[in-house]
Amino acid sequence: MSALASPSPPRGEGEKERRPRLDAARGVALVAMAVYHACWDLTFVGLADFDLFENPLWLAARTAILSSFLLLAGIGLVLATERGLDRPRYFRRLGRLIAAAAAVSAASYAVFPDSPIFFGVLHHVAAASVVGLLFVRLPALVTLFTAVAAFAAGQRLGFPLFDSPWLRWIGLTSFAPDSNDFVPLLPWISGVLAGIALARLWPGVGRGVLPGGVVGRGLALAGRRSLAVYLIHQPILFGVVWLIAHSGLIAVEAPATRGFQSSCVASCAQTSTPAALCEERCRCVQSAITATGQWEAFLADRLDNPSRAQIGAAIQSCAAR
Template sequence: MSAIGVTPAQNLAKRPSRRPAIDVARGLALLAMAAYHGSWDATYFGLAGFDLLGDPLWLAARTAILSSFLLLAGIGLVLASRDGIDAGRFLRRLGRVAAGAAAVSAASYALFPDSPIFFGVLHHIVVASVIGLAFARLPAIVTLAVAAAAVLVGTTQGFPLFDSPWLRWIGLTSVAPDSNDYVPLLPWIGGVLAGIGLGRLWPRLGEGVAVTGRAARLLAFGGRHSLAVYLLHQPLLFGIAWAAAQLMPVETPAVREFQASCVASCEGAGVARATCAANCGCVQSELARNGLWEGFVANRLDERDRRGLQAAVAACSKP
C-alpha cells in the first residue's frame, strides 16, 4: 500500500527514528498505571481498603496517569507523521491496538459481567488515532483550542440521549455507565489532541536526550513495547493479588470493622458467635469475589449491587 504524503521509497529512507526520552516517559506512565492497577486489585480482593472511586487523591492520580498516556499517544502520532503517514504501518499498528482492545473487552465480560470494559483506554486510542490524523498537520493553536473545547464540553455537558449503549462511547452521558475502565471520546480526546498540539508546537521534543543507566533503559524498553506491557501487566498483578488473598487472611481495618459490626449484629439475633464469625467472613469474601467490596466499604452500592449483597448474605446464611 502506498504512503500518504510520500512515496514508499521515501518512507523507507525517512522512517522516523525513535526518541528514547519519549519511550522513558511512556515507561514511567506504564509504571504509574501498574501501581494504580495493583492498588485496585488489592482492594478488589479485600487486601487493602483504598477508596479509588471517592478519594480526590486517587481520582486525581487516575486522571493524571490516563492523561499522560493519551498525551504521549498524541505526541507519538505527530512524530510518526512528520514525514508523511505510512498507511500500511499505521493500519498495522491500529490493528494491533484494536485487537488488544477486543481482548480486554472479552476478558472483562468474562470476569466482570456487571461492569465490563466496552470502551476503555485502548478502544479510545484506536478511535482518537484516526481522528487525530485530521489534526496532525493543522496549526498547533487550532488543535490546542479544539482540545480545550473537548475537555470543557465533555466535563460539563450530559444528555440522556447518550446513555444509550450505542452512544455511550462518545461521552456526554447523564449517568456514568458501570465499567471498570470507561474512557469515552469526550472529554478524553482532549488529551490526544493536546499531545498533537504540543508535538506540533515543539517538533524537537525529546530529541537528542541521552538515556543512560539501567533503570532508564528498562523504562525505555517498556515504553517501546507499551502495548504488550499494558496487556500483560494487569493479568499478572491480578493473579498475584488473587494468590495472596488465598494464602493469607484478609485483615485490613475495613475488614476488621465489618467483621466486628456484622458479628455483633448477628449475635444480637441470637446466633452463636462461631456461626456468626463464619457467616460474616463468608459474606465479606463473596463481596470481594463479586467486585462489590469497594463500593460496600464506601457506601456506594446501587440497587443492583444491593441485590448482590442480599444474595451474598442469603448464600452465606444457608445451613
C-alpha cells in the same frame, strides 16, 4: 480490570531517529500504571482498602497517569505522520489496537459481567488515532482550542440520548456507566489533542541523550513495547495477588464485608452515637450474623422470614449494649 492502559508508540516515530526520552516517558507512565493497578487488585481481593474511587488524591493520580498516556499518544501520532502517512503501517498499528481492545473487552465480560470494559483506553486510543489525523496538519492553536472545547463538553454536557449503549462511547451520557475502565471520547480526547498541539509547537520533543543509565534504558525498552506490557502486566499482577489472598497465610476481609462495616458505622453515626460505640456495635452485629451462618445470605438479601427475625433479634441485642 482497572481504569488504565497504554498503547504502543506508533511506528514511524523516529524509525530513522528514535526519541529515547519519549520512550522513557512511556516507561515511567507504565510503572505508575502498574502501581495503580496493583493497588486496585489488592483492594479488590481484600488485602488492602485503598479508596480509589472517592479519595481526591487517588482520583488525581488516575487522571494524571491516563492523561500522560493520551498526551504521548498524540505526540506519537504527529511524529508518525511527519513524513506523510504510511498507510500500511498505520493500519497495521490500528488493527493491533482494535484487536487488543477487543481482547480486553472479551476478558472483562467473562470476569466482570456486571461492569465490563466496553470502551476503555485502548478503544479510546484506536478512535483517537483516526480522529487525530484531522489535526496533525492544522495550526497548533486550533488544536488546542479544540482540546479545551472537548474537555469542557465532556465535563459539563450530558443528554439522555447518549445513554444508549451504542452512543455511550462519545461521553455525553447523563450518568456514569458501570465499567471497570471507561474512557469516552469526550472529555479524554483533549489529552490526545494536547499532545498533537505540543508536538506541532515543539518539533524536537523527546530528542536528547537518555538519562538514568540502566534504569533509563529499561524504561525506554518498556516504553517501546508498551502495548505488550499493558496486555500482560495486569493478568500477572492480579494472578499473584489472587494467589496470596487465597493462600491462607493472610487474613482477608472481603470487599462486601468492608462495605457493610462502613455503611453500618455511617448509619449509626447519623443517630449522634459516638463513633467508637458505632464501630463496636457494628462489629457485634457482624459477629452475631456470622454466628447464625447467614452472613452470605444477609449480604445477598436472600434471607427467609425466620432468618430475618433471628438476625433482627441479634441486631437489637447489639444495639442495647
